Amino acid sequence: MRWLVVLLLMGCTVEPDTTQPIKVTFVKDTSEVRQKCGNTPLEPYGCAKQHRSEINPKGSCEIIAIRPTGFDDHEAVKTLGHELLHCLWGPVHI
Secondary structure (H helix, E strand, O other): OHHHHHHHHHOOOOOOOOOOOEEEEEEOOHHHHHHHHOOOOOOOOEEEEEEOOOOOOOOEEEEEEEOOOOOOOHHHHHHHHHHHHHHHHOOOOO
């Protein structure tokens, strides 16, 4: 019985929480994207905004993009993936 308790406790190691909440806000058109993303001409279809504070130093990320009409809406789906990578990797273009 003692070995069972030891084995169970070994499986209960605490891993640090490295998760970052990601929120997606869909908008209707590019003018609304510019309004919410700050009139950036480089990102006409969407943007990703990092939100960090003293209370939440790991932060959260908000993706603002035009809602895809379906899986075959390649530009909108590509934009969502692109902005998701910004949430994961930061403001870089590799």
